[in-house]
Amino acid sequence: MTVINDGSQPQPIELWGGLEATVNRVRDRYFSQMEHNGHGGRLSDLDRFAALGIKALRYPVLWELTAPDGLENADWSWPDERLPALRDLGVAPIVGLVHHGSGPRHTSLVDPGFAEGLAEYAGAVARRYPWVEYYTPVNEPCTTARFACLYGLWYPHARDDLSFLQALVNQCKGVVLSMRAIREVNPNAKLVQTDDLGKTYSTPEMAEWAEFYNERRWLAWDLLCGMVGPEHALWDYFMRSGIDAETLQWFRDNPCPPDVVGVNYYITSERWLDHRGERYPKQYVGVHGFADIEAARALATPTPGVGPLLQEAWERYGLPLAVTEAHIDANREDQLRWLMEVWQAAQAVQRSGADMRAVTVWSLLGSFDWNCLVTECKGYYESGAFDLRGPEPRPTALVGLMRELASGRPPSHPVLQGQGWWRRPGRFLCPPVATSTSIAALPGERRSTQHPVQPILISGATGTLGSAFARICAERQLAVHVLTRQEMDIADPASVEAAIRRYHPWAIINAGGYVRVHDAEQDAQRCLRENAQGPVVLAVACARHNVRLLSFSSDLVFDGSKGSAYVESDPVSPLNVYGQSKAEAERRVLAVNPQALMVRTSAFFGPWDRHNFVTLALQALSEGRPFTAAEDLVVSPTYVPDLVQTCLDLLIDAESGIWHLSNGDAVSWAELARRACGMAEVSDARLQVLPSTALDLAAAQPRFSALGSERGRLMPTLDDALERYVRAVAEARERGGMHAGAAQAAHYGSN
Template identity: 75%
Template sequence: MSTNKPGTLELWGGLEGTVNRVSDQYFSQIEQNGHDRREDDLDRFAALGIRALRYPVLWERVAPHGLADADWAQPDKRLPALQALGVAPIVGLVHHGSGPMHTSLVDPAFPEQLAEYAGAVAQRYPWVEHYTPVNEPLTTARFCGLYGLWYPHGRDDQTFLRALLHQCKGTVLAMRAIRAVNPQAKLVQTDDLGKTYSTPELADWADFYNDRRWLAWDLLCGRVNNEHALWSYLTVRGGLTAEELLWFSENPCPPDIIGLNYYVTSERWLDHRAERYPPRYVGVDGFADIETARALAVPTPGIGPLLDEVWERYELPMAVTEAHIDANREDQLRWLLEVWNAAQEARRRGADVRAVTVWSLLGSFDWNCLVTECKGYYETGAFDLRSPVPRPTALAGMMRELATGRPLSSPVLQGAGWWRRPGRFLCPPAASSGSLAALPPERQSPQRPVQPILIIGATGTLGSAFARICEERNLSYRVLTRQEMDIADPASVEAAIQRYQPWAIINAGGYVRVHQAEHDEARCLRENTHGAAVLAIACARHALRLLSFSSDLVFDGSKGAPYVESDSTAPLNVYGRSKAEAEQRMLAIHPDTLMVRTSAFFGPWDSHNFVTIALQALAAGERFAAADDLIVSPTYVPDLVQACLDLLIDQESGIWHLSNGEALSWHQLAQRVCRLAGIDAEGLEACPATAFDGKAAQPRFSALGSERGILLPTLNDALARYLQTAAKLSESGAAQKAHYGGS
């Protein structure tokens, strides 16, 4: 990493290392993501093409009980390894933390204690050049001092400003201690880069927030004096003394690089019409505070104008030190591209923008509740940790392309991110008025012809679900009937490919009548096996991605435990044999095929699945029989489709098992959903499979496990969301009937 303005924009990476405190409990991202147990992570990171890595050497983890008992084992291994790989570490010392148990952000001794730790780090690694002693001091101070989320759980301006002051003073003293060892050490000072807009009635609030966002950088640059816009707020309302504030003017420590962290939540809209918004967005002062993307009819231009503001204010080198969005895979790619392009444009306008940092390479945990609980909510990054080893996602591929200047190859970049789509609103959209009026309209870049995904199976459960979710995710698609593409007819397949020019094909159709297949073997094999092979041949010839589906019925059930991808197939019936043969032929013809085995569909959008039928019957007081000797792994269709689309975009291939991960009988499934729905299951009968009029032999235990990754949520989570969605659809249907006079 160069200290002078590089000729090209650099790509950096970040490792989420937050150690925050809630009451007396510490939440450590490194413990959750397992990085401390995987030395080969650094090789993975270096292969992305990054020039620098924001790397945690955190006070709370290394020296929680003081320097005398410090454990340097991890940084002793990792920092030299990064150096040897040609990746410059940007060492972080406190990341959304409050220090070890014996101190806190409002402890007057915090700055000196942090400086002591920083000096010890520098003494141990004197070659390290770039440091972030405290990540996002302003944001951390808000969370722990204004909002009460993190320790010491303050909810007032005094606690907020005291925490901010101590973090900034700690940064100055830490850099002083570091530079005593390495005079060339550089400060990379990060904070959230945001901006607030409002209705005219709340313009004073917006002005205050927009002045407040600069406070950490202003303090470090020695710009806070009695002429500062917030001097009265800091001294009168905040209780800080002039001596404390002017100390920074006498001891300035301007960042060598201003680190700008940018999220979809960074730009805010304030609205005095609180009744227009969901209650969770209305604060104690009675007005709504919501992301602009969810409220404004014309979205903001994004990070570009904000980079200009920072450059105009400080004229210091900048880097985007966190660029991340919790979204589907294609929107993660679109977000990074938008930030990257904005940084390039700012450089062309003369701003010294050094890099864009992909955050976080291993993803992050529980930020949907701001890390106040351990719920296990996981956001993927360049790697997905839900596999035995971190699995590179499409984001990793895009990073390699950006780092090497190669053309971006992902076809899903052609669409707009959700923050720019019409369906983003959580309320009636606000006009671009007030402080937003001067912003230019959304820029439109020339669009190439958008390549679609072809979805085979227009009338089936899977095909219609893919169409619905592709629409939601702004993925271009085309659902084809058999008349438009007969997959068993090579000429029909070729004609459809030539006509629509897809980048991928999803084979969600085929013969699905398991018991009838025993008497209709020729048709079953034509649609499921021969047609699948014809499709694979065409996709191999045209270098198209291909997603196809198989079944748990390729197994005979003799294992007595969940089957994984490498288990041998041994189907008991014609349908299972048609799927097993299709797997073999497709993967032999087109090894890049993504073959998903799944089982026991249920979902809110069709009325013919087991869960819906069972609930309707039992809710009506009818008797309902279910097999108690067939063990399956139920799969919630929306979860299946979302995961399949991510895997397709990631260019995954081979066999994957996808289900909601629990083995139980059909009878147990009916019991479970009745309990969650609050329905009396007295009419539910347990029967053997032989009691039903089925011709095909079925495996007694066909539940699916996985050795490649557990990508779908738990069954209880899926059933709860199924019931919520089904209830909303029922209410919507009833409302429509009432509107049109139906009965």
């Protein structure tokens, strides 16, 4: 069995993993992450996790799921299968018993019997698995008590200080009694006690609030360590709120200090309080009128991150430390940058003398609906090391970084050269605050090694896609060069070779090409040169130089005879010259460079060019002019910003082969116009709906070319995209006019 670093001498920091397994209760409804992530039915996930190089895995054996109707009716079949499998794979399970939950239906966080009930369950777990060493009986007691009994978000939905403290005390007492019961079976069992560790900064006017929050964050660990007595900074808070001295004395008489202090750290962990609530978006201003916002969104000088917080924990407790949750909901490169920043901070803390054990990647399978704190089931998904939006969990770029960290190899992904959004100028949601607040520098603070920055090369500087990629790469701080045809003619091998040797890119995005579908019928030679020959030249050069390639194809490679959405493996049968050029490009590119990423897409619309179908329809109809659209040509509309964001994530993940990317819904062009009108509150009375035969289109069109996917649906719904499109256009107008992209005609079916 894997033995976690015992701290007898400094050793390399270990990589741990975690599985998001929250089972929180909202009124009488339970929200189980396990129902959404499908792990319960995939034993093969354990093999995936072990292959990452992790030494330990935070793993659920949850009270609510295993024994919801009492121990006499417990169902152990799931942990009976999983825990021994982890042991056989050499991964130490860190067993969690309650994860943001409130126990089975018969109890709650404020139930006086909660602690004893949990301890009874903990003892049963230990007797069944006596070899398990590491436990987290209750995950984040202080945070869970806040969400459930101070903010009223989770059961039992209280909103007062006494309920908060009762829930906190009950959970911590449950930890003490659970570890006592576990150690009766396994005296060597160890407590890995987790909680969110943040820090609050403020204007001078809010200093007392900030000081209170900065003391409250320690309460769970302080209670377990027997540190809460009359001398404690929050003793009077306990007394005023109604917790008696005898309750707190119990923890002094029964200390249960963690064997590992588990620090959970998120971008939301560090807060800024400002008495000037009018400066901030309304959702950040509470009933007291002051703002409480992520520090990263407000402070002109970013905080140093988790390093100083770990140092504070070490100085306060002198106990072994681990980062037990490191996760950010962000684009792929920022997920990589976040993990790397946390890892380097942990290394620096260890060098400064702290007993730093591990960093935990959270959550390996991602998580659902944490953007609303799991109070609703909306299906909002944050991917982790694996992306679940496909038939099987798909490894993301985090997997490669994890394996490098676990093996001690230097991180290699080029996107690590940029800064995360939390350190970039565009992060602010309000006028940035220049604060004199003292923020301690971390000894041996992270220093970025300076390397020549490898860019992405983008062909098609003036096109809709090329300009969109340039814009979004800049927003994501991905180094990029957007090249005109004069700078790199993709159909000229010498020109491509010269560009690669000049810029040394790690990836090339072929965002150009011939897009005039109907003109191609009379201009076949040029269309084939730009759409077929050019991508093949790029593919050959990229294969030779080990450069990743992203190129684009179209729904027009299909003839429409299937009558339902096409998936990636469906045979192609184009009806027109444009479709033939794309089909030829697919075949030849993947033949010479199987690692290339070929994205089929359809029916662009977006806020940055004035000549796409949706923009033209809304403009005409809002001005009372007629607009004509086909009722019998069914496509899958694609919102350009979503397409670009998703393509960049796939490129960073080193995905290859054919992918279908669109916003999913199969609609006719006429229906697309109607939906856009509905979203924009524009009358569609002058929309003229005609059959395609009446439109005199030069190129034959498939009647049904909607795109589905057998690899994964990665983009939001069409209605969601249209809503964001309308909002983006309105915001652009408020700023002084819509951003114009290329003057590129958007014919039916053009890409």
